[in-house]
Each structure stands twice: as structure tokens, then as C-alpha cells.
Amino acid sequence: MTGKGSVKLLTEDGRRLDGRALNEMRRLRIEAGVLKNADGSAYVEWGRNKILVAVYGPRETHPRHEALPDRMLLRCRYSMLPFSVKEERKSPTPTRREVEISKVIREALEPAIFLEDYPRTSVDVYIEVIEADGSTRVASITAAAVALADAGIPMMDLVAGVSIGKIEGKLALDINGLEDQYGEGDMPIAMMPRLGEVTLLQADGRFTREEIVQALSMAREAIQRIYEEQRRALKDRYSGVGLEYGSAGEG
Numbered sequence: 001m002t003g004k005g006s007v008k009l010l011t012e013d014g015r016r017l018d019g020r021a022l023n024e025m026r027r028l029r030i031e032a033g034v035l036k037n038a039d040g041s042a043y044v045e046w047g048r049n050k051i052l053v054a055v056y057g058p059r060e061t062h063p064r065h066e067a068l069p070d071r072m073l074l075r076c077r078y079s080m081l082p083f084s085v086k087e088e089r090k091s092p093t094p095t096r097r098e099v100e101i102s103k104v105i106r107e108a109l110e111p112a113i114f115l116e117d118y119p120r121t122s123v124d125v126y127i128e129v130i131e132a133d134g135s136t137r138v139a140s141i142t143a144a145a146v147a148l149a150d151a152g153i154p155m156m157d158l159v160a161g162v163s164i165g166k167i168e169g170k171l172a173l174d175i176n177g178l179e180d181q182y183g184e185g186d187m188p189i190a191m192m193p194r195l196g197e198v199t200l201l202q203a204d205g206r207f208t209r210e211e212i213v214q215a216l217s218m219a220r221e222a223i224q225r226i227y228e229e230q231r232r233a234l235k236d237r238y239s240g241v242g243l244e245y246g247s248a249g250e251g
């Protein structure tokens with residue numbers, strides 16, 4: 001396998017290999033309420049990422065001993081379908097990476113939920129990555145927040161996320177799989193958009209103090225736009241304009 005930095009990720013005129021400017025996001029489309037049998041659901045297409053989220057609950061906790069006396073138990077399972085990635089068929093058993101991502105997704109969502117309102121119950125969030133092309137954890141968080149709202153779970157805010165990468169020494173908004181693989185750094189960030197609070201901040205690679213500050217500000221601005229798309233998806237769901245009805249929607 002080729003090492004990091006061996007692929008040129010920026011063209012002569014400063015464009016990325018998919019034609020985007022450094023501060024440009026991939027196309028994002030969210031649909032809420034796409035599954036009939038789940039209490040809440042969402043589907044996101046974000047660039048070449050395709051992710052489906054199903055939410056069940058609040059319901060009685062099984063096994064019972066896992067129930068928490070003073071709050072709801074949130075369980076998240078991030079899972080990549082065997083055909084979701086290019087190189088090889090991914091094993092269907094959860095990998096260490098999936099276990100870790102499931103945990104950070106749960107921790108990114110929890111601050112937005114009124115967990116204390118539903119003691120002893122549980123809410124299960126199943127995230128299926130159908131196709132992956134970089135930044136899937138933040139795309140999953142973004143879709144999961146919509147699915148939780150669609151399930152009617154009381155929340156103080158939504159949660160939306162985006163990944164800032166570093167390619168050829170420059171910060172790049174919403175990195176794709178290739179940029180993640182060959183770039184110099186990746187910083188997935190999630191926030192409660194209305195409250196402006198960060199609920200996920202990870203970084204791999206080298207970033208200066210100034211770059212971290214700039215990355216947070218790039219993310220904050222993008223998250224406001226992502227939030228608009230989340231709200232549009234939920235609004236369309238409740239105005240009866242959704243996939244289920246076969247309409248294109250009016251926003």
C-alpha cells in the first residue's frame with residue numbers, strides 16, 4: 001500500500017481531486033422517516049457515503065440488569081456492510097474500529113438527549129453504512145440525530161458533524177476517503193448546532209494550535225448548513241413530503 005502523502009491531493013489551481021474548493025462540502029441529502037417498522041429513521045447521502053439509521057425506543061431495557069435507575073440507556077451500533085468499502089469484503093463481525101466508532105457516536109449524541117426523562121428505558125440506534133467514502137462517523141452522528149428526533153425522543157438540540165482534514169499542508173472541509181487515506185490529518189468534529197457546544201472532537205495527524213482554532217471555526221460554519229438540511233428533512237417528514245410519498249419535496 002502507498003504511504004501517506006504519495007498522492008497529490010490538490011491540483012495546480014488549488015482544487016481537490018473531486019473538483020471541490022478547500023472550503024467546499026460534498027453534496028448532502030437527508031431523508032427522515034424512511035423505515036416503517038422503526039420508531040424513527042433517517043437516510044443520508046453525503047458525497048458517496050450512504051448511511052441508514054434506525055431508532056427503536058424508548059422501551060423496556062433487555063437484558064434487565066443493564067437498565068439504569070435514573071436515566072435512559074442509549075445504545076449505538078455502527079456497522080459497515082460487507083460491500084460498503086472498496087478493497088475487500090469486510091467481515092460482518094464487529095471490528096475494533098466499529099466498536100470504537102459506536103462508542104464515540106453514542107457519546108456525541110448523549111449530551112443532546114434528555115436522558116433523565118426516561119429512567120430504566122433504553123433507546124437503540126442502529127447505523128448501517130451501505131457505502132463508505134470518508135467521514136462516516138460524523139455522517140452517522142448527523143443522520144442519527146435526525147432519526148432520534150423522528151422517533152420523538154426529547155432533545156435539547158440536534159447534533160451535526162463534519163470532518164476537517166489536512167491535505168498538502170492546508171485545511172480542507174469534509175474530507176473524503178482518498179483524502180483521509182493520503183492526507184496529513186483528520187479532525188472529526190460534532191456540535192449541537194443551536195447551542196454551539198462541541199460533543200465530539202477527535203484528531204489524527206499533526207495540527208498546530210492555529211490550525212485547530214481554524215478547523216473549529218470551519219466546522220462551526222459548515223455545521224450550521226448541515227443543521228439546515230437536518231431541519232429540512234424533519235420538516236418535510238412532518239409536512240407529509242417524504243420518500244414514502246414519492247414527492248421531490250419543496251424544502
Ligand code: CDP
Pocket residue numbers: 085086087090097132133134135136137138163177180186188
Ligand atoms: O469514516 P471515518 O472517517 O469516520 O472513519 P475512519 O476510520 O477514519 O475511516 C475513513 C474511511 O476509510 C472510511 O470512511 C472508509 O471510506 C474507509 N475504510 C475502508 O475503506 N475500509 C475499512 N475497513 C474502514 C474504513
